[in-house]
Each structure stands twice: as structure tokens, then as C-alpha cells.
Amino acid sequence: MAIENSFTLHISVDCVVFGFDGEKLKVLLIERSINEPNELYNDKKLPGSIIFNNEDLDEAASRILTELTGLKNIYLSQFKSFGNPGRTSNPRDILWLERTTQLKIGRIVTVAYTALIKIDRKLVFNAADSSANWYDIKEIAKMQLAFDHNQIIEKGLEHIRHQVNLEPHLLFELLPKKFTISQLRIIHDVVHQTRSDVRNFQKKVSQMPYLVMLDEVEEGVPHRAARLYKYKRKNP
Amino acid sequence: MAIENSFTLHISVDCVVFGFDGEKLKVLLIERSINEPNELYNDKKLPGSIIFNNEDLDEAASRILTELTGLKNIYLSQFKSFGNPGRTSNPRDILWLERTTQLKIGRIVTVAYTALIKIDRKLVFNAADSSANWYDIKEIAKMQLAFDHNQIIEKGLEHIRHQVNLEPHLLFELLPKKFTISQLRIIHDVVHQTRSDVRNFQKKVSQMPYLVMLDEVEEGVPHRAARLYKYKRKNP
DNA sequence: ACAAAAGTGTTTGGAGTACACCCATGA
DNA sequence: TCATGGGTGTACTCCAAACACTTTTGT
Structure with missing residues (x-):
């Protein structure tokens, strides 16, 4: 009976952070760049992280958001996990993982959350080694993001639609x-x-x-x- | 920076299988028993399994259901992942895991699915080392199940309520x-x-x-x- | 005959939808 | 004074909810 080789299995949490600029719905993405002799690229990814030991999934999501924005008590909602074995098979994703985690990564299952935050001029992002920016959700559909993050964002959008249907007051999380x-x-x-x-x-x-x-x-x-x-x- | 010790991390899939007997809503549970000199118990758990290498989450859920019921094309829907580090800390759960998986288990994050099936006299369950039975969802609330399976069932019930609201025809999956x-x-x-x-x-x-x-x-x-x-x- | 569930219409209230004009303000 | 969005009421339609009696069948 084939049990998975835990040696290479990891769990991460990714957050689809929604904001509203008064006109359009935006999602927060992090710049990702690799500068190597034969590899040079610059694309975007969702804020996320491998989970820590003894950290609950909700805690990990909360930590990611707090590290990035400095804010606490952000509205978060887990919506789906993505575990397709092929989701980390793109060579640039593999390279980036090796550089940033220093781990041998065979497979990452990610648990995705939506977050709703108020876009504010005062908001400063502290992305560890790159910068974060808001992108119009319609533009994102045309961009090619890291891993399966395009798909995750799409599902995240569906999720907040359902959520807002059930609890209309969630819209206030996005407004000043x-x-x-x-x-x-x-x-x-x-x-x-x-x-x-x-x-x-x-x-x-x-x-x-x-x-x-x-x-x-x-x-x-x-x-x-x-x-x-x-x-x-x-x-x- | 504390990265989790992957040595002891596992991912499983658990299925909350709903059925309808004409009167009540039922959930399929598997008998779990340990007979040891100083340990003797008999309780119930959800059908589930550690995921295999190179197996997508949906595939794992599908496999679990097919192994258990022999049926294919069962309606399945992923609804939530549970990763609280304490969810595998009950001594009887630890003992059972060691006996059945032969692995050193430190932590299991589980991805939970709901399934809808037609209860049928002809249905035969093939649970590997124990037997499966239908239990009234109201009785289950009073039972103490393995791990955090009570909580998973509760969330699964909420999930199918939402699903049926969106797609009323899902009810036909439960009827003859x-x-x-x-x-x-x-x-x-x-x-x-x-x-x-x-x-x-x-x-x-x-x-x-x-x-x-x-x-x-x-x-x-x-x-x-x-x-x-x-x-x-x-x-x- | 009677017990037990099947089957069948009408009325009412509330929610959603369509639709057009005057008002306040800054430039 | 003009351009720009702010603010307001009415009529119609549709859906959900309340409500009671007759029919069929097996015992």
C-alpha cells in the first residue's frame, strides 16, 4: 500500500486579500523575482507561507496577514485546499521554492483563505524580500501568476460572492x-x-x-x- | 524561523457521507476498536485515509468512497480543512494511528469532503478491518467520535445546507x-x-x-x- | 367504516424591479 | 450657468406563506 513519502510533503497557507479602491475590486499580490545567470523572471504570487509547527491553519493565515500589513483582526475565511501533485511542477516555481525555503520540496498542499481589508493610504506592506501591490481583479485574469494562484484567486472570488450573499455586512470590511x-x-x-x-x-x-x-x-x-x-x- | 518538522506531518482526507432512509438524515461511520491488554475501546470514525503520493485531494476522496462502497460517480464536495495541532492528541487516537498506519505520526491535517449517496439495501460496505453503519445525525451529536470528527460532521452538515440552497437538485442524490x-x-x-x-x-x-x-x-x-x-x- | 396519507386553489403581504425628475455643490 | 453626481416615490409583478377539505386505499 503506497503511503505518501512524508519527507517531501509540506502544507502552506495562501491568502487572497481583497480590497476596494472606490471603483474596482483589487487583490494583493507579492512581487517574486529570481536573478540567476540563466534564470531571470519577475512575476507575482499570493501572500502565503509554509505552516509552522504547532500552528493551526487559521493562525497561520492570521500570521501571514499581520506580518504583511501590521493589522490584526482582519476578516479571514478558509475556502478551499489545493493539493494537485502537479501544482508545484513548473520549473520556475521549483527554483523559487529551493531558493527561498532551503527545503527539499516534493509536494505542497495549500489551504487557501480569503481576507477582506480596507485599502488605506496609511497601509504599509512589509513583504519579507519583495514588495506587495494591489491589482485589479480583471487584470489578474490576464496575468500568469506563480503556481496555481490564478485558479486560487478565481475560487476565492466565488467564495466571497457566496459569503456576501449570506452575510451582506461583510461588504463593510472593504469600505472605509x-x-x-x-x-x-x-x-x-x-x-x-x-x-x-x-x-x-x-x-x-x-x-x-x-x-x-x-x-x-x-x-x-x-x-x-x-x-x-x-x-x-x-x-x- | 521555525519551519514545521515534515517528518511527522501527514495529510488525510475524511468523508462525511450523508444518506437518507426515508425519515432521517444519516451519516456513515466506521467502527474502530482496539483490543490491547490495557486498552480496550470501541468507537466510531469517519471514513478516511492518508493521501497517497501523486494523488490529488479529490482523487483521494473518490478512492475512499469507492473502496468503501464499490460505487463510482458519487457526488463529492470539499468543504474545509482541519489542521489544529491538537486534533490528534487524544491518547486513544494516537494509539490507534500507530497500530494502523505503522508510521510515526506527529500531526495530521485533514481535508474534509461531503458525499451524498442513496441508501440502498443492496449496498455492501467493504471497510478494511471493521464495519460501517449508518447513524442518525442527531444521535451522532451525542456520541464521542474519534479525533475531531464530531466537529467535522457538524461543519459538513452546514456545508450541504448551503450547497442544497444553491443547487436544490442535489437532494436527488439522496433519494432513490x-x-x-x-x-x-x-x-x-x-x-x-x-x-x-x-x-x-x-x-x-x-x-x-x-x-x-x-x-x-x-x-x-x-x-x-x-x-x-x-x-x-x-x-x- | 375508519384510519392514514395523497392531492388540490385561493388569498394576502412583502420584496424586488422598473422608471424620471429636481437638488446641491464646485468649477 | 453648467456639469456632475445626490437624493427621492410610485406602480407593477412575482414569490412565499397561510390556510381546509375531498380522495384513495388498505385494514
């Missing part, structure tokens, strides 16, 4: 603390791939008890300023 | 080929924890194009026999 109804409508439409009617959307959100109107309006816009709202959790 | 509307309503209610109105339910299913009425009625019932229906896939 104070936001306009337009912003809420746009992020809603981007996630659901719809185009909501403005009046009907207003009617719907006016029934949300956890949405509270502020005595403030947005500033610096070249037109009538919109009212600001905030999200109030049910059990504070 | 010919079934009555009552059976369909009961399995629907069991999964959703609801109590549907008979007339409203009839109205709803009469709009399902993939449900076809047969020229047969059930037999051997001590009351008016109900019409039989079958499920017809959209693209045959």
Missing part, C-alpha cells in the same frame, strides 16, 4: 469607516457583478438597522457632497 | 431513483430544518422542469399510494 451609499452600492455591484438601480438600492439599505447616518458629508468632491454613513455592529 | 413528492419534501425539510406546507411544496416542485411524473405509484403502503417521480438531468 465612513462611506457613502454610492460607495456601498458600487462595491456591492462589483462583487455581485450587477448594476443596481440607485433608488431601489437606497430603499434596501434604508432597511438595514446596522447602517447609521452621520451628520457629515464627504469633502473635496466637485459636485454635491454625499452623506456619510457608518456601520454599527449588532452587539457592541 | 423513483420517489414520491412526500419523500422529496421530507428530505428537503430534514436538510433545511424546516416544516414545509404540503400544498406550497407541491406548487414549488411542479415548476421544476427536471422532475418528471411517472405512470407508477408506490406499493405496499397501508393507505392511498402516492405517485412516483424521477429526476431528469438537464443535459442527458
Whole structure:
């Protein structure tokens, strides 16, 4: 009976970090580059890491996000594990793994998470040996990412659609603390791939008890300023 | 930087196999027993296995089901991975692992799947060294299963609820080929924890194009026999 | 005859959808 | 004053939910 050769088996966690810039849905990717005599490339990958000893999967995901953003209490949700034996078979992926992990890697099963964070000018990324940037989810579909990360992102997107359907308040994780109804409508439409009617959307959100109107309006816009709202959790 | 000691890391796949006996929702569990001078117990576990080399996760789940039931093309859906380092720390679980795998096991991350199958008198289970049986999902909540299998079953149940919400035709995986509307309503209610109105339910299913009425009625019932229906896939 | 489940329509309320105009503000 | 998005109400449709009686069959 063939039991897997544990010598080369590893488990990693990868995070599909979603953000919203007011217009488009974005995903956080890390630059990955190899500079070798006969190998030179520069592409992108998801933030992720091999799991540590005695570390739970959720903990690992949380650690990855905290290391990268400095933030705690980020909304995380495990959505799928990817274990196709061929997922680490691309030569550039193999080379990169050898360089960065110093381990003999035969196979990596990865557990994928989605994360929702507020894009903020103040946010600074601390990627260990490369830099992190936001990429429009539509552009990503045309890019060739490391490993099977294109596929992981696609499944991650499906996942947050389902999640938001079940728990619409998750959208507030993507918005700034104070936001306009337009912003809420746009992020809603981007996630659901719809185009909501403005009046009907207003009617719907006016029934949300956890949405509270502020005595403030947005500033610096070249037109009538919109009212600001905030999200109030049910059990504070 | 602490990288996990791969020597003791393993990945397994566990399947929460759901069946419906006409009345209750059941899950397939395998008897597990240890007979040792100072250790004697008899409890239950989910069907599962360490993954093989070069085997994808879905393949492993499929293999486990085929080995156990002899059936192919069972509906399977991956729903969550469990990797808490403490999940294999119960002494009886450690003992059982050592006896059955002959491996030094430090940690097992398991990828969990749900499966939907038709309970059938003809079904014969081939569990390697023990026997398999159906257990009412409500009874299972009171039982103490191996590892964290209680928790896995609970999450698996939530998963099929979501799945059935998205794709109601999955219920037909649990019903015999010919079934009555009552059976369909009961399995629907069991999964959703609801109590549907008979007339409203009839109205709803009469709009399902993939449900076809047969020229047969059930037999051997001590009351008016109900019409039989079958499920017809959209693209045959 | 009776027990037990099958089968069948109508009404009502709430949610979603379609649709157009005036308002406030900055440039 | 003009360009730009903000903010608002009504009518229609559709789906979900409530609700009770007659029919068939076996015992």
C-alpha cells in the first residue's frame, strides 16, 4: 500500500486579500523575482507561507496577514485546499521554492483563505524580500501568476460572492469607516457583478438597522457632497 | 524561523457521507476498536485515509468512497480543512494511528469532503478491518467520535445546507431513483430544518422542469399510494 | 367504516424591479 | 450657468406563506 513519502510533503497557507479602491475590486499580490545567470523572471504570487509547527491553519493565515500589513483582526475565511501533485511542477516555481525555503520540496498542499481589508493610504506592506501591490481583479485574469494562484484567486472570488450573499455586512470590511451609499452600492455591484438601480438600492439599505447616518458629508468632491454613513455592529 | 518538522506531518482526507432512509438524515461511520491488554475501546470514525503520493485531494476522496462502497460517480464536495495541532492528541487516537498506519505520526491535517449517496439495501460496505453503519445525525451529536470528527460532521452538515440552497437538485442524490413528492419534501425539510406546507411544496416542485411524473405509484403502503417521480438531468 | 396519507386553489403581504425628475455643490 | 453626481416615490409583478377539505386505499 503506497503511503505518501512524508519527507517531501509540506502544507502552506495562501491568502487572497481583497480590497476596494472606490471603483474596482483589487487583490494583493507579492512581487517574486529570481536573478540567476540563466534564470531571470519577475512575476507575482499570493501572500502565503509554509505552516509552522504547532500552528493551526487559521493562525497561520492570521500570521501571514499581520506580518504583511501590521493589522490584526482582519476578516479571514478558509475556502478551499489545493493539493494537485502537479501544482508545484513548473520549473520556475521549483527554483523559487529551493531558493527561498532551503527545503527539499516534493509536494505542497495549500489551504487557501480569503481576507477582506480596507485599502488605506496609511497601509504599509512589509513583504519579507519583495514588495506587495494591489491589482485589479480583471487584470489578474490576464496575468500568469506563480503556481496555481490564478485558479486560487478565481475560487476565492466565488467564495466571497457566496459569503456576501449570506452575510451582506461583510461588504463593510472593504469600505472605509465612513462611506457613502454610492460607495456601498458600487462595491456591492462589483462583487455581485450587477448594476443596481440607485433608488431601489437606497430603499434596501434604508432597511438595514446596522447602517447609521452621520451628520457629515464627504469633502473635496466637485459636485454635491454625499452623506456619510457608518456601520454599527449588532452587539457592541 | 521555525519551519514545521515534515517528518511527522501527514495529510488525510475524511468523508462525511450523508444518506437518507426515508425519515432521517444519516451519516456513515466506521467502527474502530482496539483490543490491547490495557486498552480496550470501541468507537466510531469517519471514513478516511492518508493521501497517497501523486494523488490529488479529490482523487483521494473518490478512492475512499469507492473502496468503501464499490460505487463510482458519487457526488463529492470539499468543504474545509482541519489542521489544529491538537486534533490528534487524544491518547486513544494516537494509539490507534500507530497500530494502523505503522508510521510515526506527529500531526495530521485533514481535508474534509461531503458525499451524498442513496441508501440502498443492496449496498455492501467493504471497510478494511471493521464495519460501517449508518447513524442518525442527531444521535451522532451525542456520541464521542474519534479525533475531531464530531466537529467535522457538524461543519459538513452546514456545508450541504448551503450547497442544497444553491443547487436544490442535489437532494436527488439522496433519494432513490423513483420517489414520491412526500419523500422529496421530507428530505428537503430534514436538510433545511424546516416544516414545509404540503400544498406550497407541491406548487414549488411542479415548476421544476427536471422532475418528471411517472405512470407508477408506490406499493405496499397501508393507505392511498402516492405517485412516483424521477429526476431528469438537464443535459442527458 | 375508519384510519392514514395523497392531492388540490385561493388569498394576502412583502420584496424586488422598473422608471424620471429636481437638488446641491464646485468649477 | 453648467456639469456632475445626490437624493427621492410610485406602480407593477412575482414569490412565499397561510390556510381546509375531498380522495384513495388498505385494514
